[in-house]
Amino acid sequence: MRRALGWACLILAIVISLFPLYWMIRTAMTPGRELAGDNSGFFPQNPTLFNFERVLGLVSPEESRAAGGSGAELNFFRYLGNSIVYTGLITIFQTLFCGMAGYAFARLQFFGRDVLFGLFVGALMVPPIFTLLPNFVLVKELGLLDSTAGLIAPSLLMTPFAVFFLRQFFLGFPREVEQAALIDGATKWTIFWRVVLPMTKGPLFTLALTTAVWTWNDYLWPLLVAPGEDTRVLTTALGLFLKQSPNTHPDWTGLMAGSVLSVIPVLLLVAVFGRRLVDSIQFSGMKG
Amino acid sequence: MTSTLVRPASVKHAAPRTRKRGDGRLALVFLAPVLIGFGVFYLYPAVRGAWFSMTDWNMLSEPEFVGLDNYERLVADPLFWNAMKVTGFYVVMTVAVQVGLGLLLAALLHRLTRSLVVRTLLVVPWLVPGVTTALLWMWLLDANLGFVNHLLVGVGLQNQGFLTSPDLALPSISLINSWSGTGYTALLLYAGMLLIPKQIYEASAIDGAGELRLFFKVTLPLLRPILAFVLVISLISAVQLFDTVAVATKPGGGPVNATRVIYFYIYQRAFTNFQMGYASAMALTLVLVLGVLTFVQLRLLRASTSDLS
Numbered sequence: 273m274r275r276a277l278g279w280a281c282l283i284l285a286i287v288i289s290l291f292p293l294y295w296m297i298r299t300a301m302t303p304g305r306e307l308a309g310d311n312s313g314f315f316p317q318n319p320t321l322f323n324f325e326r327v328l329g330l331v332s333p334e335e336s337r338a339a340g341g342s343g344a345e346l347n348f349f350r351y352l353g354n355s356i357v358y359t360g361l362i363t364i365f366q367t368l369f370c371g372m373a374g375y376a377f378a379r380l381q382f383f384g385r386d387v388l389f390g391l392f393v394g395a396l397m398v399p400p401i402f403t404l405l406p407n408f409v410l411v412k413e414l415g416l417l418d419s420t421a422g423l424i425a426p427s428l429l430m431t432p433f434a435v436f437f438l439r440q441f442f443l444g445f446p447r448e449v450e451q452a453a454l455i456d457g458a459t460k461w462t463i464f465w466r467v468v469l470p471m472t473k474g475p476l477f478t479l480a481l482t483t484a485v486w487t488w489n490d491y492l493w494p495l496l497v498a499p500g501e502d503t504r505v506l507t508t509a510l511g512l513f514l515k516q517s518p519n520t521h522p523d524w525t526g527l528m529a530g531s532v533l534s535v536i537p538v539l540l541l542v543a544v545f546g547r548r549l550v551d552s553i554q555f556s557g558m559k560g
Numbered sequence: 561m562t563s564t565l566v567r568p569a570s571v572k573h574a575a576p577r578t579r580k581r582g583d584g585r586l587a588l589v590f591l592a593p594v595l596i597g598f599g600v601f602y603l604y605p606a607v608r609g610a611w612f613s614m615t616d617w618n619m620l621s622e623p624e625f626v627g628l629d630n631y632e633r634l635v636a637d638p639l640f641w642n643a644m645k646v647t648g649f650y651v652v653m654t655v656a657v658q659v660g661l662g663l664l665l666a667a668l669l670h671r672l673t674r675s676l677v678v679r680t681l682l683v684v685p686w687l688v689p690g691v692t693t694a695l696l697w698m699w700l701l702d703a704n705l706g707f708v709n710h711l712l713v714g715v716g717l718q719n720q721g722f723l724t725s726p727d728l729a730l731p732s733i734s735l736i737n738s739w740s741g742t743g744y745t746a747l748l749l750y751a752g753m754l755l756i757p758k759q760i761y762e763a764s765a766i767d768g769a770g771e772l773r774l775f776f777k778v779t780l781p782l783l784r785p786i787l788a789f790v791l792v793i794s795l796i797s798a799v800q801l802f803d804t805v806a807v808a809t810k811p812g813g814g815p816v817n818a819t820r821v822i823y824f825y826i827y828q829r830a831f832t833n834f835q836m837g838y839a840s841a842m843a844l845t846l847v848l849v850l851g852v853l854t855f856v857q858l859r860l861l862r863a864s865t866s867d868l869s
Contacts, residue, residue, distance in 0.1 A: 285661075285742075292700055372590045406604070555751075
C-alpha cells in the first residue's frame with residue numbers, strides 16, 4: 273500500500289515532467305489555421321509536418337503565411353548548424369584542455385599549484401554576468417562580434433568548473449597504473465596521452481556530455497555577441513522568432529515546431545547515452 | 561615535440577629526482593591553454609569589470625572615471641532594490657520548491673527503485689534549453705488557448721493570465737523553472753543518499769522505525785553535507801535567472817517590474833541603456849552579496865562535517 277502510494281507519486285512526477293514536451297510536439301503537428309479550434313484534444317485532428325517545413329525554410333513565405341505563419345524568413349537549418357558548430361567546438365576543446373589541466377592539478381608537483389587551484393575554485397563562485405560584461409567589450413574591441421571566433425572564445429579554452437571537476441576525477445584514478453608506466457621508463461607526458469587518457473575515455477566523454485548540454489542551451493552570451501543571421505544559434509533564433517511573431521496571435525504552431533527542433537538533439541543524447549548522462553549528473557553531486 | 565622536455569637522462573633515478581625537482585615545465589605545457597583562457601577571459605575581465613564599475617561609460621565615448629558614484633547611485637536606485645527584492649522572492653520560492661520536491665522524489669527513488677529509466681525521465685526537463693522551456697510554458701499558460709487554463713476551466717475555475725498578471729507572473733516563472741530543475745535536484749540528492757550505508761536502514765528497520773521516521777532520523781541528518789551543496793548550487797543558479805524572464809515576460813521584466821530580477825536588470829542597464837559603468841557596479845555588488853550568502857549558508861549547514869564519520 274505504502275509502496276503503491278510512493279509509486280503513484282513517482283509516476284505523477286514523470287507525467288508532469290514529460291507531458292509539456294508531449295504538448296509541444298502535439299502543437300507542432302497541428303495545422304496553424306486550426307489551432308484556435310483544436311487545442312485541447314490529446315491528438316491533433318489533422319496531424320501535419322508542415323510547421324517543421326515552414327520553420328526549416330522549406331516553403332515559400334507566401335505558403336507559410338497562408339498556413340497561419342507570419343511569413344517571416346525562417347531558416348532553422350542554418351541555426352541548427354550554427355548551434356552544432358558552437359556546441360561541438362566548445363565541448364571538444366574545453367574537455368581536452370581542462371582534462372590536461374585537471375590532470376596537472378591532480379598529479380604533477382609544481383610551484384604555486386594550490387594557490388592557482390584555489391583561484392580557479394574562487395572563480396567558480398563568481399556569477400558569470402560579472403565577467404560577461406567585460407568579455408562582451410573585449411570581443412567587440414577585437415572586432416569579433418557576429419563571428420564564430422567571438423562566440424566560442426570565452427569558453428573554448430576552459431571553464432573553472434570543468435577544471436575543478438576533472439581534477440576531482442583524476443584524483444580518484446589509481447596511481448599504481450601510472451607508477452608502473454613510470455618504472456617502465458615512460459615520461460609523464462606520454463603516460464597522460466598513452467595510458468591515462470585511453471583508460472578514462474569513458475568518464476571524460478560523460479563529462480563532455482554535460483558541457484555539450486550546457487553550451488547547447490546557452491542563451492545570454494550568443495544573444496549578445498552573435499545576433500546576426502549568419503552566426504545566430506537555435507536558442508537566440510527561437511527568442512527572435514517569438515519577438516517577430518504578432519503579440520496578439522503568436523505563431524504557436526511554428527514556435528512549437530522550432531522548439532521541438534531545439535530539443536531533438538538533447539533527446540537523442542538521452543536516448544543513446546542515458547546512463548552516462550545520469551551518471552555524470554550524480555557524479556557532479558558526489559564530488560562537489 | 562614536447563615529450564622531450566622532461567625526459568630524464570637515466571631511467572633509474574628518474575622517479576625520485578622528478579619528485580624533488582617538481583614537474584614545473586611539464587605542468588606549464590599541460591596548463592598553457594587553461595592559463596591563457598583564465599587570464600584573458602576571467603582574470604582580465606574581472607579587473608576590467610571592477611574598473612568599469614568606477615566609470616561612466618556608454619561604450620561609445622571614452623570611459624570617464626567617477627569614483628564610487630555608481631555605487632552611491634545604486635543605493636538610491638529604487639529599481640535596483642526592486643530587482644534585489646524580486647530576485648530574493650524568486651530564489652526563496654524556487655529553491656524551496658526544487659529542494660523540497662527534490663528531497664521527496666530522491667527519497668522515493670532511494671527507497672523504491674534503482675531504475676535508470678525513471679531517473680532519466682525525471683531529468684529530461686533539465687536538459688531542455690531555457691528558451692524552449694520559456695516558450696513551451698508561455699503556450700501552456702496562454703490565457704485563451706493554453707492547456708493549463710483548459711484544466712482550470714475544466715474543474716470550474718476562472719481563466720488566469722499567469723504571465724500577464726503582476727501577482728502571478730513571478731510565481732509562474734518560479735514554477736516553470738521548478739519544472740525544469742526539480743528532477744535534476746532530486747538526482748543530486750539521490751546520489752548523496754546512495755552514500756549512506758544500507759546497514760543503518762536495516763538496523764533501524766529492525767528497531768521498527770517507519771519510513772517517515774527513517775527519513776527524518778537517518779536520511780536527512782546523514783545527507784547534510786550534500787544537502788548543503790545542493791542548496792548552494794540551487795541558490796547560485798536561481799540568482800542567475802535570465803532566459804525565462806527575457807523570453808516569457810512582456811515587456812521584459814514586466815508586468816510592472818514584477819519579474820525584473822537582478823540579472824535582467826543588469827542586462828537592461830548595460831545593453832538597452834548603454835550604462836556599462838552602472839551595470840558593472842551592480843554586477844560586482846552581486847558578486848559580493850552572493851559570496852557572503854554562500855559563506856553563511858555553508859557555515860549554517862556545517863557543510864564540511866558529516867555525521868557519518
